[in-house]
Amino acid sequence: MSALAYPDRITATYYLILAAGLFTIGAVGLLIRKNTLVMFMCIELMLNAANLTFVSYASALNDISGQVIVFFTLVVAAAEVAVGLAIIIAIFRRRQSVNADDVDLLKG
């Protein structure tokens, strides 16, 4: 097996490229889906990509603050999910739908 296909050591670059791929998938999903619940999951994917980047840098630079910031990101993500799902429930109660296209009250 060549060194390119099977590296001896996984450097931070591998993790960064994986995080870039995960972020891209989340962004594309956010653009093409219309179910607000799935759009929320795509936001979680992007947050996780950012967290993976933070942990990779913490590991590469041997610095603890990257992991502390991941802790704060998790708290913000938990708060965001709680409030966001409450908003989705409130919209569903009025519109009987979770489709983003049905929320068009501001459309001229």
Place this chain on the structure above:
Amino acid sequence: MAAVVFFACAAAVLIGALGVITGRNPVHSALFLLVTLVSIAVLYLQQHAQLVAAIQIVVYASAIVVLFLFVITLLGVDKHEAPDDAHPLQRVAAITLGVLLFTGIVVLVHGNDWVTGAPSTRGALGVPATGNVETLAKSLFTSFVWAFEMTAVLLVIAVVGSVVLARRSGHRPEVPEDDTAAAGVPESEGAAP
């Protein structure tokens, strides 16, 4: 060995993420999200972030995914979901933008050595064999104590806000579809019955 674990988890992360955005049923999307989150926790363990991996499992893979599944089943949107196919042009544009974004990041990562800067400005990770809970806690309660207090405020605001948003408004029967008349009224009436 590390490479095997990394590539297996990377494949699981990407397959789970693709499953999230392609699944027709929101329940399937939530379960694929679980695959992605657990695989990321394994990748955290590989990078000596034991506490973060544990929090990832407890908070993300348990609490948040269960909350998603709870809302999906509560609303019953898994049964009668309309085919939410985007406009074909929109889909093509989104995928093109995604490919551009990914190639841009990869070119940047490969073109430069990104991991520069002074190492260990806020303290080292600690001994990898024994875990880094103590190191992380020390940093959290000294350097980042103000931000830590602010997260408590944020969580209280989020809890109160979600209760206010999700509460059934008022004590009268629900008015089905009357946006102009009902907008803004239920909150004030619910506060002073």
